[in-house]
Amino acid sequence: MRRVLLVGGGHAHAWVIREGVAGEVTLVTPYPHHTYSGMLPGYVAGHYAAAEIRIDVAALCARAGVELVLGRVAVLDADKRIARLESGAEIAYDTASLDVGATSNAPDGALPAKPFEPFMARWEEVREGLRCVAVVGSGAAGVEMAMAIAHRTRARVVLYSDRPMFRAGLATRIARQLGRNGVELRNAAYAGESADLVVWTAGAHALPWLRASGLAVDERGFVLVDDRLRSVSHPEVLAAGDCATLRSAPHPKSGVYAVRHAPVLAANLRGEARRYAPQRRALALLSCGARYAIADWGGLSWEGAWVWRWKDRIDRRWVESFRP
Ligand SMILES: Cc1cc2nc3c(=O)[nH]c(=O)nc-3n(C[C@H](O)[C@H](O)[C@H](O)COP(=O)(O)OP(=O)(O)OC[C@H]3O[C@@H](n4cnc5c(N)ncnc54)[C@H](O)[C@@H]3O)c2cc1C
Structure with a gap:
């Protein structure tokens, strides 16, 4: 059976898991839930409780028969098709999908x-x-x-x-x-x-292991993808959300786009050939x-x-x- 590795429990992967993917599917992500950024300021302001702004990724996985591994990928070897986690565990894949977002360059103390x-x-x-x-x-x-x-x-x-x-x-x-x-x-x-x-x-900075993975990346280290959200160098790897840069039409890194990537990613992981065209106005x-x-x-x-x-x-x- 095709081994599908989903890395990161962000917007697009929550959607993918809800819609279903064929194969032996594993999700690696550090937390059992995904916090929705659009509501975080409302949480800080006191309008929402934490539970109201979270998607229960663990429950989605359980419903869909997806194996959930709580952890972080530290190394991706795109030529060998293996991911190594911070724990040292290795996961081999036939198809991988990256939805790992971006990181900040906050100085010590911030x-x-x-x-x-x-x-x-x-x-x-x-x-x-x-x-x-x-x-x-x-x-x-x-x-x-x-x-x-x-x-x-x-x-x-x-x-x-x-x-x-x-x-x-x-x-x-x-x-x-x-x-x-x-x-x-x-x-x-x-x-x-x-x-x-x-x-x-x-x-918004790219996670450093993306550049080291062997995947083609843009000048900032984000994964370069075609309009089917496939890596331009390794088409068996797809990427969506902030960690991906659309080669034909780069657009800002924001949740609005990450959400729009989701149905295209889900369809293409199911084997369709759906194309993503960024909306001109967000x-x-x-x-x-x-x-x-x-x-x-x-x-x-x-x-x-x-x-x-x-x-x-x-x-x-x-x-x-x-x-x-
Ligand atoms: C305070 C704040 C408010 C914002 N408000 C808005 C808004 O109102 N509207 C808007 O459009 N955008 C907003 N944004 C931007 C928005 O958060 C991002 O553009 C959006 O979250 C990107 O979605 P994503 O799915 O690409 O990544 P994320 O939502 O960041 O998800 C990435 C996932 O990958 C996981 N992950 C990270 N590293 C690893 C690893 N090594 N291995 C495995 N898993 C990993 C993370 O834990 C997370 O689950 C806001 C950002 C901030 C900081």
Whole structure:
């Protein structure tokens, strides 16, 4: 029987397992659940409990007859078709699929927002005594986390953003909401200023073992894939989500795209030949501390409590679609 190895329990693999894959299927991932990033700022702000933002990957595997191995791949030898785990165990495969996301380059002493599990544990330990928090990152994650922390705590929150990431109209809305939440915006790199907690949301870096695997990678070390999400050098390896770069049309690393990869990956792992075409416009929904959000699509933006309710419905529906 074909041996299929799924590495990483991210968005796309949760979908793949729910839909079913033929063969002897093994998933290697460090945690028995997948935390949905779109709802993490809502968790930090106190709107959601941890259980509400998690997909139970272990239960999905049990239902689908997929063997779950809790651990991390440390080495992938794409020529020999073997993965070695941090535990030293080796798993041989005929087909592999990678959905391992990206990592950050947080300096010592900072708390990276990813992986989410250690972040959530540390957040619960420290959040009550915080007086000053630095949030580092120029993108949506930094903005949302800064407002969520300001909403939940009495701490002074400073957001460090060293480059403009939003177009003019949207940036104005975001700046107004940061101000309303009492977040101080510093248009500068974080240079070690003192804070009780430094939350790091900046940067999406490839896991180092991808570059060492023998798979063709882009200049940042992400796996280069064709429009069927197959490695351009080793077609028996597929990759989706943040760890993959579409050779014909690279697009931003974000959950919106990772979610869209999922049905294409699932179909191609079943042996179909489905092609992925990135959407030209992606809807961005940014939560703003309280139950209030900003929507951005195709150069237009809106905001209000109704946008938060809309986002809440979309996010809950996504997570609930994985419950039995
Ligand atoms: C705070 C925050 C908020 C965000 N909010 C949004 C948002 O609102 N909308 C949006 O579109 N994007 C958002 N993003 C970006 C989004 O999180 C990512 O783009 C998305 O999670 C990518 O999905 P993925 O499936 O590629 O990877 P991930 O969701 O990161 O999943 C990767 C999986 O691989 C596992 N893994 C990692 N290393 C290994 C290994 N060596 N071996 C085995 N398994 C491994 C991980 O544990 C995880 O289960 C946010 C990011 C952050 C940090």
